[in-house]
Amino acid sequence: MKLAETILVEIAGEEIELRPSLRHAMRLERREGSFRQLFREINEGSLTAAVDIIEPHFFGQYLKNRVLDALPTLTPALTAYLLACAGIDPEAPANDTAGAKSGKTQTFSEYLQQLYRYGTGWLDWTPETTLDATPAEILEAYKGKLEMLKAIYGTSEKAKPVDDRPLDDKFRSLFAGIGTQKVESAA
Structure with missing residues (x-):
């Protein structure tokens, strides 16, 4: 999993620089939809969506005008940012279940x-440190x-001791433990 990739x-x-912190992920999750x-x-080229993503990272004037001019080139970076905010590594193997819990589904809000x-x-991080970390950083930590x-x-998973004795010896031990004796037939 990539940690804090520069976008x-x-x-x-x-x-x-767009830093996909938990703070920004939670803010964007509260947006309608x-x-x-x-x-x-973002895939449709929405100016409003692009501004909503970039605004917390921008310290200047006329953001909407600037974003409008650059909008066609922003889609890949904004998509990468959203994936990082969600804690998704698009380059991870499809069967990678890191961080996934077994069988329980949850909303995206619950996940955050x-x-x-x-x-x-x-x-034991402070709220500020936690909100400034990326989802990938939190999951790895x-x-x-x-x-x-x-x-x-x-762990609660106990390793079973390996018994390399032959099967005959295992049976003898088992039956001897419960008082069984081998009786030879007289015939």
């Missing part, structure tokens, strides 16, 4: 809230914390 857009000759609608609008809980609860806890405390 740059050029508007009116000025480079603007959430990320699904935002993806659709879970990331916040990971940051502030499991990782969370995995690291789980690995550390497993290394310190072990």
Whole structure:
């Protein structure tokens, strides 16, 4: 998983870095239609959607005019930004289930809230640090914390001891343990 990949857009000759932090993901998720609608609008060349994404990262004047001129070239970078805000690595293998929980579905809002809980609860980060981190950074730090806890405390999965004895010896041990004796026939 890529962590904090730099996403740059050029508007009116000025480079603007878009940092896909949890804060920005939560803000964009609250938009009408959430990320699904935002993806659709970006692919359709919506000025409003592009401005909504870029505005928190831009410190200047006349953003709408500048974005309007650059709009046709912004789609790939804005799409990459939205994917990063969602914690999705488009280059990851399709069967990669990192961070996925078994069987339980959740809304995108719940997913972002879970990331916040990971940051502030499991990782003991401040709310500010958690909101400034990207979803990929939070997920990787969370995995690291789980690995550390497993290394310190072990896991509930007990490794079964390997018994390399021949099958006859295993049966003898089993039946001897319950008081069974082998009786030879007299015939």
